[in-house]
Amino acid sequence: MKKLVLSFILLLVLALTFESCCTDTFRITGEGEMYAYDMAYESLDSIEGEFILSVQYQTTVVGYFNDFSLIPSAYATTCEKNFENMLVESSLKLSTDKAFVFDNSTIEADTDFSFLDEIDVDIITDFGGVELTFTQDFIDKVNFQDTEMTFKIEIQTDDGLDLENEKTLLIDL
Numbered sequence: 001m002k003k004l005v006l007s008f009i010l011l012l013v014l015a016l017t018f019e020s021c022c023t024d025t026f027r028i029t030g031e032g033e034m035y036a037y038d039m040a041y042e043s044l045d046s047i048e049g050e051f052i053l054s055v056q057y058q059t060t061v062v063g064y065f066n067d068f069s070l071i072p073s074a075y076a077t078t079c080e081k082n083f084e085n086m087l088v089e090s091s092l093k094l095s096t097d098k099a100f101v102f103d104n105s106t107i108e109a110d111t112d113f114s115f116l117d118e119i120d121v122d123i124i125t126d127f128g129g130v131e132l133t134f135t136q137d138f139i140d141k142v143n144f145q146d147t148e149m150t151f152k153i154e155i156q157t158d159d160g161l162d163l164e165n166e167k168t169l170l171i172d173l
Contacts, residue, residue, distance in 0.1 A: 027084045028128045028157050030058030034165035046170040047144075050136050055153055055165045056129045057087075081126060084159075089123050091156040094132060098150075101143040110152075130155060144171040 036044050037052040044051065062084060094114035099106055107113050114121060118138035122131040130153060150168040157163070 032057040085157040093154040103141040
């Protein structure tokens with residue numbers, strides 16, 4: 001009898017684990033929103049030191065799969081997220097609307113500078129986004145000559161969707 005109860009409990013736990021799993025399928029469909037944060041993820045409008053630019057692209061649910069069984073999916077804690085289209089990191093471009101000096105070289109307006117080692121690039125596949133971290137090394141080498149700059153992030157998806165976002169920030173370095 002004890003083996004039967006243990007077998008039943010094991011079967012129940014396995015069923016909850018495997019049968020309550022689900023998958024959501026998303027598609028990146030639009031430009032979404034661009035945000036600026038300090039290193040503690042507090043929203044900012046003014047650059048005073050290290051900072052993060054983050055873009056969360058608009059997504060649409062295009063599919064939901066759940067293995068219908070005797071045990072409902074309400075036991076699932078999260079669903080696996082899949083994207084039909086992905087961001088292509090090699091297409092990423094970062095620019096500003098005004099020229100600035102970086103490490104004694106002028107970076108002209110509308111020129112891509114995403115390749116700089118002092119900027120950490122992270123493609124966030126969990127929610128379809130991009131995060132650029134401007135490190136202290138970047139801050140130490142940059143000389144923004146204006147008091148306000150517009151940062152632009154451009155990227156493509158693997159199905160050819162062009163995405164472009166802008167954020168204007170005050171410079172207070």
